[in-house]
Each structure stands twice: as structure tokens, then as C-alpha cells.
Amino acid sequence: MSSGGGVAAGGAERIDAPLLRAAFILVLGTFMATLDATIVTVGIDTLVTEFDASVTEIQWVSTAYLLAVVTTVPTSGWLADRFGSRRTWIGAVLVFLAGSVLCALAWSVLSLVVFRVLQGLGGGVLPPTGQALLARTAGPRRIGRLISVVAVVPMLSPVLGPLIGGSILGVADWPWLFYVNLPIGLVAVLLARRFVPAHPPSAAGAPFDVRGAALLSPGLAVLVFGLTELGQGQAAPRVVAWVAVGAGLGMLFGFVLHGLRTSRRPLIDPRLFTRPPFGAAALALAVLGASVFGATFLLPLYLQAGRGLSAWEAGLLLAPQGVGAALGSLLVNRTIDRVAARTLVVLGIGLIAFGTFPFTQLASTPADGLIAGSLLVRGLGIAMVSAPVMNIVYSRMEQEHLPRASSALNLLNTVGGSVGTATLAVILQARLTARGTEAAPAAQAFADTFWWVLGFCLVAAIGATRLPGRDRAAVTPRS
Incomplete structure (x- = not known):
């Protein structure tokens, strides 16, 4: 189903203004939710002081949000089938905003954790529902070029989160870490009601599993x-x-x-993962999530604990990954209908691995320039993986199956990121115990852990070789 827009001279359907407007609105909600997962981590020390709590207690502010997101992602497909994608998306934004206001008004650690759960329940629904809605609106011939820009948003949030969080705490009190969501979310809801097309529920009477x-x-x-x-x-x-x-x-x-x-x-059909190319795509996204978010967890920790950088300084050093992802999205946008998805994905995974290798040498204290350059390369690779993988799934999937397929893909990516991060934390703790926590041994422990990140890249590459060589939706090159 398309929202119109005509056909370009080369045969490819144009991405017209209404579609771009709808994509911008949906990205606004996704960006708000994914950014919030990282922006609060900057305020951990502030919250420890404000609530007179231990770091372990305050850490539940982040953990509770993550657990709520992981819990609610699987239900997003059923909700979209039952109530319609646009209505579900708007409802999720409102739940997220309600949780944000309550978090800002929290009076204790327990109340803050409870309200973060409410935030996560809304935030977990936004990315898969927004992607499914965008795929149905764009249609199979335009979703590849559009998703190449949209898919980069979740990858930017771990980079921008520390910068935005540090900036907010520099000029305002901690509640504004949550109040900042209100104008973004309210604008997104108002614009969505007017400009995002509504699609009828594909299974209005479907019973809940x-x-x-x-x-x-x-x-x-x-x-x-x-x-x-x-x-x-x-x-x-x-x-x-x-x-x-x-x-x-x-x-x-x-x-x-x-x-x-x-x-x-x-709720999610396990048989989906046996259908090519869905199984290979899901494996690639899951392991990519483990590699991307795992490294995003390790690097700030190393930079702040090992090099003594502030959250703001660490965020600045991580920014080149976001720049690389933005540049990569532009490259993919121009090639996604011309180059085989498997070629783009394998090349992207290779760039991620190449950009990760210098972090296996942290014991030699690499220069800031090398770290920044490596992150730039990683960002390019990240953009070259996520968009083509989602494109081959969304362009081949029947319209009525898009919400649940999107839910499954986002679930694998979310679980890959959270499980991968948690696994790397276990490995890092074991290596720190074995090597010691002094500066030099600790750096080597981080380096040991990054070898596992490289291993994740290898597994993702194996899955990527099973992707199709040519997407059937991209039968005509763009002019």
C-alpha cells in the first residue's frame, strides 16, 4: 500500500513530500524513545546524590527501563494488528510521555524505578510499530531508500545520549532529563494525527496469545x-x-x-525464522545489536574509568560513530536499489570488524585520533547493515504480516543488544578479576573483551552470507 508519489524516469517510485513528512514524524517518536534509554545514564551520579542512594540501587533506573522494553516489544505486533498501527503508535507515545512526567515528579528511588517501567512499556512499542507503519505507507519499492535514513536513528542515540544528558545537567536539574521528552512527544502526536496515514487493523478480532x-x-x-x-x-x-x-x-x-x-x-511465530531470508536477517540483526550496543557499553566505561574523561568528553569522542552512521545512510540510500543486499551487509560487517580491531589493542593506549577514526569506520559499517537487512524483509513480506515481522526483527535486535551487553559485562568482570583493576591490567581486560565483540561480527557475517544476492523489489535501477 502506497501513499502515492508517482514514478521516476528510471522506473523507481519517487519518495514524495507526504511520505517524507510521515517518516520524519515516526522517526521523532523512535528517536525520543531510543535516546531516553541512554540519556539517563549520564545522570546516575546526580541521582545517587539527590536520592541518597547507592549506585546499585540507582542502576535499577536504567535496568527497569530495559526490562520493560524487552517485555513489551513482542506484544507490539498484536497491538498493531488489533487496533491499527497508527493508533497503537500514538497510544505508545502517550504512555511514554505519562511515564516521563511521573519520573520527573518521582520522590524516591522506588517510585522512579516504577515510573521508568511505565516509560519502557511505551518506549518498547514505538520502534517496531513505527517501522511497520512506515513500511506499509511506503510500499515495497520505496521502503529500501527510506529505511536507509530511518534505520540510522537508533544507532545515533547511544552517541547523542551522553552529550544531550550532560548538556541538560549543565544548565538544569535532573527532572529535565525526563521533561525534555514532553515537547518532542506532543508535537509527534499532533503531527501524526494529521499527516501519518491510518491503515485498518489486519486482524481486528485476533485473540491475544x-x-x-x-x-x-x-x-x-x-x-x-x-x-x-x-x-x-x-x-x-x-x-x-x-x-x-x-x-x-x-x-x-x-x-x-x-x-x-x-x-x-x-505472539511471534517461530516458523518465521525458518523462512528465507527472515532467519538470516534476524541472525544478522541480533548479532549486530550485540556488537553495536556492546561496544557502546564498553567504550564509555573504558574512557571514563580508564582515562578519566567526563561523560561529556567521552560523548564527544564517541560522536564520530554517529557521523559515520549518517554518512553511511546517505551511501546506502543511493545504492540500496542497485547493489545486492548481501554485498552491502557483508561489506558493512567487515567495516564494523575493521573499526573494532583497534579496541583489542587498548593496552597500548591508542591515541584519541585512532579511536575517533575507528568509530567513524564502525558507523559507516553499521549503516550498511541495518537498512539493507530490514529492506529485504519488509519488501518481501505481505502487508498483513508487517506488524508482527517488524515486532520480531526489533525483538531480535533489542534482545541482541541487551543480552550482548550483559554478556560482555560478565566477560569484562571476569577479565578484571583475572588481570586486576589497576590502570594497565584493566586496559588489557577491556582489550580482551573486545575480542568477543569481533567474534560477534564473525557470527553476523556467517548469517549474512545466507541473505539473497538480489532483492526482488529492486528490479529497476534509479535514475
Whole structure:
């Protein structure tokens, strides 16, 4: 389904003003939600002082949001099928804004954590619903060029978050870390009601998969919780953490069995992952999430703890990755209908690996220029992976299956990022324990951990080789 726009001289449909306007509005909501996941981390020290709490207690402000996002992403497909994508998206923005206001008004650590959960419930629905809505509006012949720009937004948030958070705390009190969402969200809602096309629900009477939801969402949350606790390096809760990991894996295994056996439409159909190219695309996105967000977790920690940089200074040094992603999106936009998706993705993964290698040499204290240049290369590679992968799925998927396919892709990317980050935290803690926490041994421990990030790239490359050589939607080159 397209919103119009005509055909260019070379045969490709033009991306017209109404479509660009709708894309900008939907990106506004996605950017707000993904940015909030990182912007609050800058205020951890401030919140420790304001609430007279320990770092471990305040860390739950970030963990609670992450767990809520992981929990709610699987339900986004059903919500869009049941109520319509635009209505679901607007509702998610309003829930997110309500959570933001309550967070700013929090009077204790417990209340702040509870309100962050509410924020996460809205924030987790926004990216998959927005992508599905955009794919249905653009149609298969335009989604590739459009997604090449839209897909870069989540990759910019870990880079911009520390900069924006540090700027806010430099001129205002901590509640403005949350109040800043209000003007963005309200403008997005008002514009969406007027300019984003509404599509009828594809399964208005579809029953909710209660058993699947009871297995999948809590299973993911428990697994991420267990891995996060293992990464804290505390001896006392390690048994509890391992029990949580085992329970989470068991619930996920139960969900797969349920999804294969049920006669109803499961929350996410496990059979989707056996359909080419969806399985290979999902693997590539999941491992990419682990590599991208895992490195984004490790680098600021190294720069602040190992080199003594402030959050603002670390954010500036990380900014070239965002610049690279923006440049990469422009490159992909011009080539995505001409070059095979597999070629772009494999080349992108190669660039990510090339840009990651210098971080395996942190013990030699690489210069800031080398770090910035490596991040620029990583950013280019990131943009060359995410957009082509999503394009081949969205352009080949039937319209009525787009919401659940988008939910599954975003779930894999989110889980890949959160599980990958938690796994790297466990590895880093183990290496710090083995090597010591003094400056030089700690740098080597970070370097050891980055070898695992390179390993993630290798796994992603293996999955990418199974992607199609040519997307059927891109049959005619652009003029």
C-alpha cells in the first residue's frame, strides 16, 4: 500500500513530500524513545546524590527501563494488528510521555524505578510499530531508500545520549532529563494525527496469545535480569543470577514449543525464522545489536574509568560513530536499489570488524585520533547493515504480516543488544578479576573483551552470507 508519489524516469517510485513528512514524524517518536534509554545514564551520579542512594540501587533506573522494553516489544505486533498501527503508535507515545512526567515528579528511588517501567512499556512499542507503519505507507519499492535514513536513528542515540544528558545537567536539574521528552512527544502526536496515514487493523478480532505472552516476555526479562546481575560482579547474588538465566532460557524454550504447537496465531511465530531470508536477517540483526550496543557499553566505561574523561568528553569522542552512521545512510540510500543486499551487509560487517580491531589493542593506549577514526569506520559499517537487512524483509513480506515481522526483527535486535551487553559485562568482570583493576591490567581486560565483540561480527557475517544476492523489489535501477 502506497501513499502515492508517482514514478521516476528510471522506473523507481519517487519518495514524495507526504511520505517524507510521515517518516520524519515516526522517526521523532523512535528517536525520543531510543535516546531516553541512554540519556539517563549520564545522570546516575546526580541521582545517587539527590536520592541518597547507592549506585546499585540507582542502576535499577536504567535496568527497569530495559526490562520493560524487552517485555513489551513482542506484544507490539498484536497491538498493531488489533487496533491499527497508527493508533497503537500514538497510544505508545502517550504512555511514554505519562511515564516521563511521573519520573520527573518521582520522590524516591522506588517510585522512579516504577515510573521508568511505565516509560519502557511505551518506549518498547514505538520502534517496531513505527517501522511497520512506515513500511506499509511506503510500499515495497520505496521502503529500501527510506529505511536507509530511518534505520540510522537508533544507532545515533547511544552517541547523542551522553552529550544531550550532560548538556541538560549543565544548565538544569535532573527532572529535565525526563521533561525534555514532553515537547518532542506532543508535537509527534499532533503531527501524526494529521499527516501519518491510518491503515485498518489486519486482524481486528485476533485473540491475544496469553500463554505465549506469559512465556516469552517474562522469559526475556528474567534472562536479561540474570545476565545483568552476573555482570555486576557481586558474589552474593550470583546463585540467584544463574537461576534467573536458567529460568529465562527454560521459558523461552517453552515459548518455542508453544509457538510450534498452537493452532492459534502465536505472539511471534517461530516458523518465521525458518523462512528465507527472515532467519538470516534476524541472525544478522541480533548479532549486530550485540556488537553495536556492546561496544557502546564498553567504550564509555573504558574512557571514563580508564582515562578519566567526563561523560561529556567521552560523548564527544564517541560522536564520530554517529557521523559515520549518517554518512553511511546517505551511501546506502543511493545504492540500496542497485547493489545486492548481501554485498552491502557483508561489506558493512567487515567495516564494523575493521573499526573494532583497534579496541583489542587498548593496552597500548591508542591515541584519541585512532579511536575517533575507528568509530567513524564502525558507523559507516553499521549503516550498511541495518537498512539493507530490514529492506529485504519488509519488501518481501505481505502487508498483513508487517506488524508482527517488524515486532520480531526489533525483538531480535533489542534482545541482541541487551543480552550482548550483559554478556560482555560478565566477560569484562571476569577479565578484571583475572588481570586486576589497576590502570594497565584493566586496559588489557577491556582489550580482551573486545575480542568477543569481533567474534560477534564473525557470527553476523556467517548469517549474512545466507541473505539473497538480489532483492526482488529492486528490479529497476534509479535514475
